[in-house]
Amino acid sequence: MKSNFFKLLAVLVLTSLMLTACGGGAAPAEKAKVTIFVGFGTGTDPDQVAAQEALAKKFNESHTDTELEFLIVPVEESTERYLAMVAGGNAPQLVGPHGISTIAKFKDQWEDVTPYIEKEKYDMSDFYGPSTTLNKYPDLNAGLPLGLYPSFIFYNKDAFDAAGVAYPTHDYADTSWNIDAMKEMAIKMTLDANDKTPADADFDPATIKQWGYADTWTDFRGQMTMFGASTKGRPTSDDYKTAQVNSAEWLFGAQWLHDGVFKDHFIPDAAGQGAIDAASGDPFGGGHVAMWYSHTWYMSEGLNDLPFKYDIAPLFYNQNGDRISRIHADLFTMPKTAKNKDAAWEVMKWLVAPEQIIDVCKIYGCLPARQSSQEAYLKYLNERYPGIDYDVIFTAIDYLDDPSHESWVPEWGKVNDTLNNTQTTIYTDSEADIEALINLTNEDVQKILDEYWASK
């Protein structure tokens, strides 16, 4: 009996101890977790990873109800990983930073933030106007603007000096800086193995070591945008039902590109691009092109310790006397199926708040979408890349492409693949009949659109 009593006592003591250990008084409120999926665009380089971890730490130290973490996924795996997470009911709370193309690619999957903005009467007046419209559709406002990546011409001053060519103007109003002037300059700076230019009779295009101009880090829509079709970078009519690939402007652009590659030789063909990739992977920084049309994001990738002098100039005026300077725009978006959306909205606001936006843009290389941050960011840029005319960058925003070359169209992937297949023909087939090619491409895109609308 006595022994049973002690056994019972021991069990009671142990049970109470266990309950005490497990309980520990009132349980603290669980933090809402917000995971930011990084991998569709920039943000995966080691220094960016460290900076993002520091950003998460800063957020977590100042917030008691929400825990922020960055999930870094290699770009080449990002689509599969993201889809697996969404399909598994484990969608990240935020995705980004990513641009117009990823918004378009997954257009039906993003939460429209309009109700959040309206509910709080969130002040959007500080954002650059274009940054608020580039990722906006009639049925979707994908998120709060984070940053912009205007485009312009990077030029190798040493190549200009060696060829005795005057630098391009930085004055946006100077209409003499046009597509013909650029071509003339580019031809003078295209050199074969014997330093002959395409203007020389004994020029050998098979041995070109420096091209005058390139715009190869974009797709076909990106390349055609500058030629100024009524729908800018979008290959369809406003109602998305009619293909407009064979507009006069795109037809001119495709022919101009093909001539530049195979007739005038100042633009690298597919083999030339392959050679550049194999040699250094960087057309401008590797010294392979004298003029390079790209975006601000190229600065962090290509302007480090270059062995030549460089500067930037506005994009030239096109064949119609217009200037359409394409732009990229990044933001963070919220998947529709994500949990903790209210917490995600708070994080989204925090990331683009005036106190953070400059630090966030320093990580990703974008111009802050807030006008109030321009001065401070300009100071940072001047320290980081001294000697560049930054007016060129900020003024480029006024000439952006809207509709964007990355904007949504029905069957976005199929339409873009069809167009990019045409782009490979332009770069590989010296005998291509460009008008026939573009007309066929227009028919193919029309078929895709017809099938899409028939299924609706």
Added chain:
Amino acid sequence: MKSIKTISLARREAMAGYAFIIPWIIGFLIFTIGPMLASLYFSFTDYNIVDPPNWVGLDNYIRVFSGIPEFFRTGDTRQLGDPIFWKALQVTIYFASLALPLNLIFSFSLAVLLNQKVPGVNVWRTIYFLPSIISGVAVTLLWIRILNPRMGILNPFLQNVLGINNPPGWLQDPNWAVPALVIMSLWGVGGSMIIYLAGLQGIPTDLYDAAKVDGANAWQRFWNVTFPMMTPVLFYNLVLGMIGTFQYFTEVYVATSGTGGPQRATLFYNLYLYQNAFRYFDMGYASTLAWILFIIVLALTALIFRSSDMWVYYEGQLRGKQ
């Protein structure tokens, strides 16, 4: 309940066997049969991964095969329901028709050469085998550089050593892109070569001795002894090679950044399937493509198995009898 002693030895062995293979069977059911059945179901749906699948019956299959009569009548590929499917199939068959026989011939020839009693043969075997263990991505990156018409080493060799004035553009030329990939595929013949080598060393020497006694020369010994005795290994490599060529993906994905260019010249079947699944998010149609590929490979494998009665010989087997 029966005691362990009353169970026969054969039954006990069978139970032990099942116990050992149960982990594999569970894995096979969960990770192979399960996804296969799921993809069969998805092939009858419109499924974009995120939203629930929507049953569409045979629509995906009709999309693949529609327009064939119109195509035969007009010869216009644009009449086909999905002309890109047929293009991808054509590219894959073209590649298979070149790569498969060349790989068989090269690897078998190498094995025969490396089966000779020559000094340093083990070193040679290692040298020829080594490339096959390098990953497809690394090999592709290497060959992209070798084949580059402007700075690769192949075209200067063709020009300066063989005197070919206008060497191909290889991966940049739609007409030469598939042959370029075929050349790349020969880089990995070492794997098949090792299997042939093992087969060659398993041929009983008394067969050669008997042939010599009968007065057979080297060629007759090869053709009447070596080759027939190697047909089971050839058969094995043929089946695996055929399946491998129809599943060709990594190299072309890396070489063309997943585009299948230039001008869809390298749009292999599996690449098109991948594009539908992960670029267009049309998982239903991608599943349809996967099942059509499965049926094509199954049919070809059955054909090869059926034909094997006519050309595959096993030691001790009499023709026409088991």
